[in-house]
Amino acid sequence: MPPWKLQTCLGIGIKMNSSFYASELRREIAARNREYARGRAHVESYGADPVVVFGPELSDNGVERHGNFYDVAYAAILSRPDWMKRFGKVHTGGRKLPKAEDSKRKWRELDSCMSSDALLMNVFCTPGAVLAPAVRRMLGFDEDAAPVFGWKARVPLASGLFDRTEVDMRWGDLLVEAKLTEGDFQTRAAKIVEGYRDFDAVFDRELLPRVEVALTRRKQAVEFAEEFTQEWEDASSLAPEETGAIAGEFRAGLVAEAEERGPREERYLSYQLIRNVLAAYAAGARFCVIGDARRPDLREAWFRVMAAVRSAEMRTRCLMLTWQELAPVVLLGLREFLEVKYGIGAG
Numbered sequence: 001m002p003p004w005k006l007q008t009c010l011g012i013g014i015k016m017n018s019s020f021y022a023s024e025l026r027r028e029i030a031a032r033n034r035e036y037a038r039g040r041a042h043v044e045s046y047g048a049d050p051v052v053v054f055g056p057e058l059s060d061n062g063v064e065r066h067g068n069f070y071d072v073a074y075a076a077i078l079s080r081p082d083w084m085k086r087f088g089k090v091h092t093g094g095r096k097l098p099k100a101e102d103s104k105r106k107w108r109e110l111d112s113c114m115s116s117d118a119l120l121m122n123v124f125c126t127p128g129a130v131l132a133p134a135v136r137r138m139l140g141f142d143e144d145a146a147p148v149f150g151w152k153a154r155v156p157l158a159s160g161l162f163d164r165t166e167v168d169m170r171w172g173d174l175l176v177e178a179k180l181t182e183g184d185f186q187t188r189a190a191k192i193v194e195g196y197r198d199f200d201a202v203f204d205r206e207l208l209p210r211v212e213v214a215l216t217r218r219k220q221a222v223e224f225a226e227e228f229t230q231e232w233e234d235a236s237s238l239a240p241e242e243t244g245a246i247a248g249e250f251r252a253g254l255v256a257e258a259e260e261r262g263p264r265e266e267r268y269l270s271y272q273l274i275r276n277v278l279a280a281y282a283a284g285a286r287f288c289v290i291g292d293a294r295r296p297d298l299r300e301a302w303f304r305v306m307a308a309v310r311s312a313e314m315r316t317r318c319l320m321l322t323w324q325e326l327a328p329v330v331l332l333g334l335r336e337f338l339e340v341k342y343g344i345g346a347g
């Protein structure tokens with residue numbers, strides 16, 4: 001089997017696993033939030049698998065609250081303008097949502113029950129969370145600093161410019177990428193990934209997972225016309241359903257041959273992880289992925305990237321933690337919120 005076919009099979013297998021685990025978790029969280037949303041300002045997206053999206057509101061005693069946030073965490077966010085800036089990101093799927101009660105307000109990404117950024121802020125904006133000794137021990141953190149959400153890193157490029165990539169959270173010397181129901185860590189063209197200044201200093205490129213994909217190309221109207229119209233099978237003796245099956249198989253073979261002959265592009269899997277490791281390397285920081293224990297596909301993807309890091313010292317600066325590991329050491333009220341809304345228990 002040619003190398004590009006082997007790489008493609010690996011990539012397809014990884015994406016299929018990610019798709020399965022992500023869809024299962026999305027269904028569970030959507031079901032939990034439909035129940036949790038009763039009595040709270042919310043809407044559900046259109047489509048077969050609706051997502052619950054919450055909005056801000058006033059409680060019965062006149063206190064501002066938001067259904068997607070633990071009340072104590074939301075109160076802390078309201079008191080910090082730098083944290084409130086995260087609500088500036090408009091929901092990319094806003095057109096698939098009913099209008100909010102406040103027609104002037106657009107839906108935000110942090111409104112969605114699937115938002116990993118909202119989950120991250122629920123945990124680390126709750127007063128006392130960043131001071132808890134158990135949380136600090138888990139993350140190897142001993143500084144006196146407040147979390148910064150949506151931190152802009154400066155990842156140097158070989159050209160002398162910088163990639164101003166956004167990191168979900170910076171807490172002292174720790175960079176954090178939060179994941180929940182996202183499909184994967186994205187792919188990126190090899191020429192772009194290899195354009196980072198420190199790429200070869202940090203990674204053994206031969207160990208990083210890659211895939212080759214067929215580039216989209218416009219088919220000419222007459223392409224393979226003679227192949228599609230030739231009388232290659234006498235269908236007079238076949239039933240209609242057999243004729244359709246044979247013709248479909250033949251056409252699929254032609255398409256596969258055309259794709260194999262067509263231009264291909266090599267891409268790296270888990271681009272977000274590669275880029276954030278490079279950001280941590282450039283900043284002299286550590287990098288942690290916080291994911292869900294129900295997403296073993298994301299954990300395996302992160303371990304593949306860590307295995308390609310050349311330096312043992314840099315590998316020790318790469319961490320993996322699950323929400324389920326954090327849940328037992330947070331405050332009781334937050335712990336119950338995580339269990340009910342996300343299914344994140346102490347197990």
